[in-house]
Amino acid sequence: MSNSFGKIYRLTGFGESHGKAIGGVIDGVPAGILLDLEEIQRELDRRKPGQSNITTQRKESDKVVFLSGIFEGKTTGTPIGFMIENEDQRSRDYSHIKEVFRPSHADFTYQQKYGIRDYRGGGRSSARTTASIVVAGAIAKQILKEIDFQAYVHSVGEISLEKNYFELDLSLTETNAVRCPDPDTANKMIEKIEETKKAGDTIGGEVVCVIKNVPVGLGEPLFDKLQARLAYAMLNLPAVKGFEYGSGFEGTKMKGSEHNDIFLANGSTKTNFSGGIQGGISNGMNIYFKVAFKPVATIMQEQNTIDIDFNETKIKGKGRHDPCVVPRAVPIVENFAAMVLLDMFLLDKTHKI
Amino acid sequence: MSNSFGKIYRLTGFGESHGKAIGGVIDGVPAGILLDLEEIQRELDRRKPGQSNITTQRKESDKVVFLSGIFEGKTTGTPIGFMIENEDQRSRDYSHIKEVFRPSHADFTYQQKYGIRDYRGGGRSSARTTASIVVAGAIAKQILKEIDFQAYVHSVGEISLEKNYFELDLSLTETNAVRCPDPDTANKMIEKIEETKKAGDTIGGEVVCVIKNVPVGLGEPLFDKLQARLAYAMLNLPAVKGFEYGSGFEGTKMKGSEHNDIFLANGSTKTNFSGGIQGGISNGMNIYFKVAFKPVATIMQEQNTIDIDFNETKIKGKGRHDPCVVPRAVPIVENFAAMVLLDMFLLDKTHKI
Amino acid sequence: MSNSFGKIYRLTGFGESHGKAIGGVIDGVPAGILLDLEEIQRELDRRKPGQSNITTQRKESDKVVFLSGIFEGKTTGTPIGFMIENEDQRSRDYSHIKEVFRPSHADFTYQQKYGIRDYRGGGRSSARTTASIVVAGAIAKQILKEIDFQAYVHSVGEISLEKNYFELDLSLTETNAVRCPDPDTANKMIEKIEETKKAGDTIGGEVVCVIKNVPVGLGEPLFDKLQARLAYAMLNLPAVKGFEYGSGFEGTKMKGSEHNDIFLANGSTKTNFSGGIQGGISNGMNIYFKVAFKPVATIMQEQNTIDIDFNETKIKGKGRHDPCVVPRAVPIVENFAAMVLLDMFLLDKTHKI
Amino acid sequence: MSNSFGKIYRLTGFGESHGKAIGGVIDGVPAGILLDLEEIQRELDRRKPGQSNITTQRKESDKVVFLSGIFEGKTTGTPIGFMIENEDQRSRDYSHIKEVFRPSHADFTYQQKYGIRDYRGGGRSSARTTASIVVAGAIAKQILKEIDFQAYVHSVGEISLEKNYFELDLSLTETNAVRCPDPDTANKMIEKIEETKKAGDTIGGEVVCVIKNVPVGLGEPLFDKLQARLAYAMLNLPAVKGFEYGSGFEGTKMKGSEHNDIFLANGSTKTNFSGGIQGGISNGMNIYFKVAFKPVATIMQEQNTIDIDFNETKIKGKGRHDPCVVPRAVPIVENFAAMVLLDMFLLDKTHKI
Secondary structure, eight states, X not given: OBOEEOXXXXXXXXXXXXXXXXXEEEEOOOSSOBOOHHHHHHHHHHHSTTSSTTSOOOOOOOOEEEOSSEETTEEOSSOEEEEEEOOOOOGGGGGGGXXXXXXXXXXXXXXXXXXXXXXXXXXXXXXXXXXXXXXXXHHHHHHTTTOEEEEEEEEETTEEOOSOGGGSOGGGGGGSTTOOSSHHHHHHHHHHHXXXXXXXXXXXXXXXXEEESOOTTOOBTBTBOHHHHHHHHHTTSTTEEEEEETTGGGGGGSBHHHHOOOBOTTSOBSSOTTTTXXXXXXXXXXXXXXXXXXXXXXXXXXXXXXXXXXOEEEEEOOSOOOSOSHXXXXXXXXXXXXXXXXXXXXXXXXXXX | OBOEEOSSSEEEEEOOTTSSEEEEEEEOOOTTOBXXXXXXXXXXXXXXXXXXXXXXXOOOOXXXXXXXXXXXXXXOSSOEEEEEEXXXXXXXXXXXXXXXXXXXXXXXXXXXXXXXXXXXXXXXXXXXXXXXXXXXXXXXXXXXXXXXXXXXXXXXXXXXXXXXXXGSOGGGGGGSTTOOSSHHHHHHHHHHHHHHHHTTOOBOEEEEEEEESXXXXXXXXXXXXXHHHHHHHHTTSTTEEXXXXXXXXXXXXXXXXXXXXXXXXXXXXXXXTTTTEETTEEOSSOEEEEEEEOOOSOOSSEEEEEBTTSOEEEEEOOSOOOSOSHHHHHHHHHHHXXXXXXXXXXXXXXXXX | OBOEEOSSSEXXXXXXXXXXXXXXXXXXXXXXXXXXXXXXXXXXXXHOTTSSTTSOOOOOOOOEEEOSSEETTEEOSSOXXXXXXXXXXXGGGGGGGTTBOOTTSSHHHHHHHHSOOOOGGGGGGSGGGHHHHHHHHHHHHHHTTTOEEEEEEEEETTEEOOSXXXXXXXXXXXXXXXXXXXXXXXXXXXXXXXXXXXXXOOBOEEEEEEEESOXXXXXXXXXXOHHHHHHHHHXXXXXXXXEEETTGGGGGGSBHHHHOOOBOTTSXXXXXXXXXXXXXXXXXXXXEEEEEEOOOSOOSXXXXXEBTTSOEEEEXXXXXXXXOSHHHHHHHHHHHHHHHHHHHHHHHGGGOO | OBXXXXXXXXXXXXXXXXXXXXXEEEEOOOTTOXXXXXXXXXXXXXXXTTSSTTSOOOOOOOOEEEOSSEETTEEOSSOEEEEEEOXXXXXGGGGGGTTBOOTTSSHXXXXXXXXXXXXXXXXXXXXXXXXXXXXXXXXXHHHTTTOEEEEEEEEETTEEOOSOGGGSOGGGGGGSTTOOSSHHHHHHHHHHHHHHHHTTOOBOEEEEEEEESOOTXXXXXXXXXXXXXXXXXXXXXXXXXXXXXXXXXXXXXXXXHHHOOOBOTTSOBSSOTTTTEXXXXXXXXXXXXXXXXXXXXXXXXXXXXXXXXXXXXXXXXXXXXXXXXXXXXXXXXXXXXXXXXXXXXXXXXXXXX
């Protein structure tokens, strides 16, 4: 297992969906930073279940408790230990999957790899573990006060924004349940999710993240380029199938003469197909990237599958699940990006004497 | 700087485009493996410049010299040091960029981050550094004999294969200069590249990599999921703008009921939208992923830019550059993937007593 | 800060002396191991304060609570999160050191390095943090069932055992408060500590650790030799001033012809000046090492010192402190050694295909 | 294998005694530092064989060649690759140990661990590999210009300096072949070594290292305390059996009231039993530590041993070996310490925003 992320600013997480608690230790926290603990809780609340009727109805207050590393309101440079209790440990909900592998879940691979698994709610493979990322990211945001992180839902199934991030009013993102900054598209997305939910099905979607006011110089070539750290982070999120930044996959169709970002006299560039990163290092322009989330695997329909002894059987989702993961993914993507940038920010300090 | 990749099987690279040599140290090599050194050189030859008229005409024999770690033909478990001399050190080619930032290159960001840069041929930011990845990957392939790695060009600009990997005869990949397994599409791609080159321009493209015969259990959740390690690797390659695996970005449009891979009685799955990885761990099905490469930034056309003092100026590419990077990217992607899989393979051994 | 130890079996700790709790996350735990949780608590009880009249009278039950990673009594391969609440948070005891630097403590250096410090009980620099090491080590011991770890007190001040470990009956170690396996010497040591305590003073001492039944092959040259990992661990313990293994400092006076351990036909050696490690790798013989602990810095006598503004002032220890650290250090040394050996044991598995 | 040392300033070494070359890659080098390459070579010359009649007569010019990372005389922040060719590859010297395990060497453990070994000259276990440490340390010294590193021989066998480092004129260290700053003692040591050599035997000794002008704040508790990093480094050197700093093993006999270093009004301390480190962090006082080296295992006398099939046999050292390792260990200890301090210096920069 590999439950640490970050080279200097480093989260080490623990916890299963239906264990006593999830949480983690954040090491490498710069000292002397005044933290707004309520703001951290607000970020967690953006992720928590049950916040609207298009998310899972699991009941969790998701209150984070800090156990160390903060003294008289400030970071001391010592590790921040924290935990979030699992209140809703309805383990009986999961007895039906004790000996059955749910399709496209981690049940089969965990069982094969470790020879044992905590089957309750997916155990360690549950998306519940992403709450720890939000905590570490929310702290990173407060340390990188000048940098602005804004994620939003770009698409739900076939319903997609037609506009680029700079054509949108990102202050509207939090005004609707689906977290799409375009109100009309947001309504269509919500409708789509409700309709999908009613059918006992789920649907995928995309999240875009924009990072503004990034200092020049973040990223560590050759093997910790800034885009590589971001992709590494995002592909570790449950349900993520793809990552692109700047011109992304569309950029493969362009010519060099179209794609090159011409420098202006102030060091900025006329266009930004580079997505704010050149040679693996931030160039001061806006960073933007897109993350693809597949449809949630748990559906309220009967599916064929096999049990732990490879006998054929059937399974049907029970309980309270997200019909679409992207609205709750928005704060996760945003805060994970903040973790990455703070890590690269701190590492960059080591290049000068 | 961060010039190591891998947790157990670990390449630490060095070298600039026009320095004495590039090379590296590979640590964590399992002991007692008989190596075919000529096969490693063959992999390097697939990457080397000047191999066809659609690649750069830079002259480099790219002969790898092994300095340690191999005794009587076998690995000893000690680190393998190796180097590749830079024969074609025509530094005068680059005097025109000494004080000018080439658009969409790493010149600007390296200068700002480090306050100094080796401007000759891009220095450390040169794609020449990927030769070390090929060496480490070629050794990994020989250690993971059972696993089959096959990459190919999926698209060049708008010209794209319409077929999935399993509908193609991948044994044809090396039969043409562009490394596309469909001969007709290959011809169109080659034509496109030649036409682009004639116009003094460059073009992007996509590479698909397929990995067959992967054992179940590779990948280390939560933060070293197999897909995350692959994305981390690929986004560290020069010019890469995106990564997707399995259903990828298209999968975001699907419903759970369509996307779920139903288990068969033998533990395999009916479909493979998961791309051979579930919960971050290989499930034994084929792994496949796609990598997006932007057009090469060096074009033979005049462009506006700025110099090191932020004065406006003009620049025009000189010398010998690839009009399209994907044909030479094929062995790099393939071998980098092999590095990742071997690393995860070795790490997986630590979970059992 | 650097609060993780271990490369595969890895403890990441958190917590301050008078915060809510101390604890940690243990990653890299092999899966499927049945754990005896009471045995872990027994190891903690060997370390806890107040166990005899020659240790600090601080009141802490030191009950460890496991938060994750154990399912139906067994390890699952997921990280084990745990915490130990700080019950005795008598912060008022420490108001007198809020603005004063205690001599030979970490107050001055923490304040200078971080610009802030949790002064209550020494904060993160408190030896209380070693409880987390005991937890991680106690689990390691259960995983390495075959290996036998035995530490004991070798000296207190000038009172020292004259015998080597193999001349002692180590089963007697736990029969007295000072943890010295020779009853007569133990009595003298206890007397010495009581006398020192009465004088408001403290005294140093040495701990020896013996590891029997070690498999051949543990240790990772060049830079993670087994002795280097052990020294690295031990020198991280509060109050430790030195480490030696095998012949140690005395060995410097020997000739090669005396010091060389002659091989016997079964692969063992006639003598064991090597201390069970050759070339950084265990050779199957007993490993033994000695650790030097300085006298505790907190004394019940008035001392000159300076305050946070560098004004001269006086200070006198208050509260409940150990007059000699070695009796409680025994389980810490022993369990830290177990952490190191398990880590090297798991890493060694990666050398073979 | 674990062939990297350092967290930010990081050497990754390669090479065997009788392979083509030894060398390494140094990553994390701060940018813009003007390097004196001849000074690096001078440090290597202090370590090289054949420099006097009390060291091995192996012939190696030990010329370091830099392959990357230096441009127009300055570091660029990219990794410094370097190598030192093995000129004297007299492999025939070693045919007699191909199938025999030399007592107290690494032959047995390497063979058992890896199932294969490069037996020529000890392969990777040869002390020849320490040349790479000298290169990395010599660069570190030039980066940490203000800090003063001075090691010297404290004892050879029973012949020992009676004085502390501050009672010696350390500028005399390099005036004699044994590198002891007291001329009379030096003569006795040289005599002792010559006498030992004549008898076909070897002898151990101790090296003291003093580091002056260290900034306050270096060291990363809990698990990378400055003394722990130093011990970790030193115990990785061939033949090292022990490490102590400050009061060391003698300090265990002291009382707290004697051992505590009383602060003076300028923040310095009256005594320095702490050895310049408190709570794992440098306090600005001189750092000093002592390292114990056992006698070299290769002796020119016949010894009983076993062969690779565990048959009893005899062996006698051939060739050119050091009768005592400490004179050549002086520059290794000194430069390894410089590597450690630079690493901690760079890491310390990450604690402030």
